[in-house]
Amino acid sequence: MDAAHAPVAPDEQDQQDQQDQQGDTRTGGGRVQALERAIALLNAVSASAPDGRPVAELAAECGLNRATAWRLLATLEHHGLVERDPAGNRYTIGSAISRMASNASVEGLIRRSHDVLERLCQDTGETANLAVAGRLGLTYVDEVVPPAVLSARWLGRQVPIHATSAGKALLAWKAPGEVDALLSGPLAGYTETTHTDRRALHAELAKVRAQGYSVSVGELEPQLYGVAAPVLDAGDRPVAVVSVWGPRDRVPESRFAELGAQARQAAREVRERLAPGV
Numbered sequence: 293m294d295a296a297h298a299p300v301a302p303d304e305q306d307q308q309d310q311q312d313q314q315g316d317t318r319t320g321g322g323r324v325q326a327l328e329r330a331i332a333l334l335n336a337v338s339a340s341a342p343d344g345r346p347v348a349e350l351a352a353e354c355g356l357n358r359a360t361a362w363r364l365l366a367t368l369e370h371h372g373l374v375e376r377d378p379a380g381n382r383y384t385i386g387s388a389i390s391r392m393a394s395n396a397s398v399e400g401l402i403r404r405s406h407d408v409l410e411r412l413c414q415d416t417g418e419t420a421n422l423a424v425a426g427r428l429g430l431t432y433v434d435e436v437v438p439p440a441v442l443s444a445r446w447l448g449r450q451v452p453i454h455a456t457s458a459g460k461a462l463l464a465w466k467a468p469g470e471v472d473a474l475l476s477g478p479l480a481g482y483t484e485t486t487h488t489d490r491r492a493l494h495a496e497l498a499k500v501r502a503q504g505y506s507v508s509v510g511e512l513e514p515q516l517y518g519v520a521a522p523v524l525d526a527g528d529r530p531v532a533v534v535s536v537w538g539p540r541d542r543v544p545e546s547r548f549a550e551l552g553a554q555a556r557q558a559a560r561e562v563r564e565r566l567a568p569g570v
Contacts, residue, residue: 326364329354329356329360329364330364330367330368332354333350333354333356333361333364333365333368333374334368334373334374334385334389336350336353336354337350337374337383337384337385338385338389340382340383340384341384341385342384343382343384344377344380344382344383344384345382345383346380346381346382346383347361347362347365347381347383350365350383365383368386369383369386371386371388372386372387372388372389373385373386373388373389374386375387397531398424398433401422401424401433401531401532401562401566402422402433402434404562404565404566405422405434405523405532405534405562405565406434406436408534408558408561408562408565409421409422409434409435409436409534409558410436411558412436412534412536412554412555412558413436413437413438413536414438415554416536416551416554417438417441417542418438418441418536418537418538418542418543418551419435419436419437419438419441419446419536419537419538420435420436420534420535420536420558421434421435421436421446421447421458421534421535421536421537422434422435422532422533422534422535422562423458423459423462423520423532423533423535424531424532424533425453425462425474425530426450429450429451429452429453429459430450430451430452430453430456430458430459430462430533431448431449431450431451432446432447432448432449432451432458433447433448433532434447435447441538451512452480452482452512453474453475454475454479454486454487454493455480455482455486455487455508455511455512456508456511456512456518456520456535457505457506457507457508457518457519457520457535457537458506458518458520458533458535459533460493460496460497460500460506460508460520461500461505461506461520461521461522461530461533461535462522462530462533463475463497464497464498464500464501464506464522465501465522465524465528465529465530466529466530471494471497475490475493479493482511482512482513483510483511483512483513483514484514485509485510485511485514486511486512487511503552504521504552504556505519505520505521505552505553505555505556506519506520506521507519507520507545507548507552508520508537509545510540515539515540516537516538516539516540517537517538517539517540517543517544517545518535518536518537518538518543518551519535519536519537519543519548519551519552519555520533520534520535520536520555521533521534521535521552521555521556521558521559522534522559523559523562523563523566524559524563525563525566525567526567531566532562533559534555534558534559534562535555536551536554536555
C-alpha cells in the first residue's frame with residue numbers, strides 16, 4: 293500500500309474528525325470550514341498541474357490528515373472537480389472545472405472577437421463564425437452573416453468535431469492524447485468526403501498544422517465548403533476557432549488559400565486581444 297493511501301492513526305483521525313464536527317458549521321466571518329478545506333485542496337491540486345499530486349502531499353500542504361483530505365477529494369472527484377489517476381493515485385483538476393472556466397470565458401471571448409468576425413465577413417463576402425470545443429463536439433458561439441446572403445444559421449449548434457473545418461483546426465493543435473479523447477468511438481460519416489478513417493484524419497491534421505488552416509469540402513453537408521484557423525493561447529493551445537464558409541459555388545477550392553490566409557489573420561487578431569503582446 294502506498295503512502296498516499298496508508299491507514300491513518302486512530303487518534304489522529306479521531307482528533308480531526310472531532311474538529312470537522314465542531315468546525316464544519318461556521319468559522320470566523322461566517323465561512324464554512326469544510327468548504328474552505330475543500331477549496332484549499334482544489335488550489336493545491338491546481339498548483340500541481342499538469343502532473344498532479346498524491347493525497348499525502350496535498351494533505352500535508354493543506355494542514356489536514358490524510359483521512360480528511362481523502363474524504364474531501366473523493367467528494368470533489370464525485371462532482372468532477374478533481375480527477376484521480378488510478379495508476380499513480382495522483383489528483384488533477386477535473387473536467388467540471390474546465391467547463392466552468394470555459395463558460396465564464398466564452399462571453400468575454402465573444403465581446404473581444406465580434407468586430408473581427410464582422411470585418412472578416414465583409415472582406416470575404418461569406419459567413420464568419422467563432423467556435424469553441426464542448427464535451428460532445430464543437431459549438432458555434434458567434435456568427436456574422438452577409439446582409440444579402442440567405443444561409444443556414446449555425447449559431448448555438450453543436451457539430452461533430454471531425455467533420456468541419458473548425459473542428460479539424462482545433463484538433464490539429466491538440467496533443468495526441470486529447471485528440472484521441474475527443475474522437476472516442478467510431479467516426480461517423482455524413483457525406484462521401486467525411487473522414488471516417490482515423491489514419492487519414494491524422495494525416496490531414498498534420499497537413500493542417502503545417503499550413504496553418506484547415507478546409508472542409510462538403511464533409512458535414514455536401515454543398516458547404518469552408519476554411520478555419522485556430523485562436524491560440526500563449527502556449528500555442530487552441531482556445532477557439534475562426535471559420536469562413538459558404539455554398540460550394542461561392543467558396544470553391546480555388547479560394548481556399550486566400551480565405552485561409554484571411555482566417556489566420558482574423559485568428560491572430562483575436563489572440564492579440566485575448567493576450568496582448570503574445
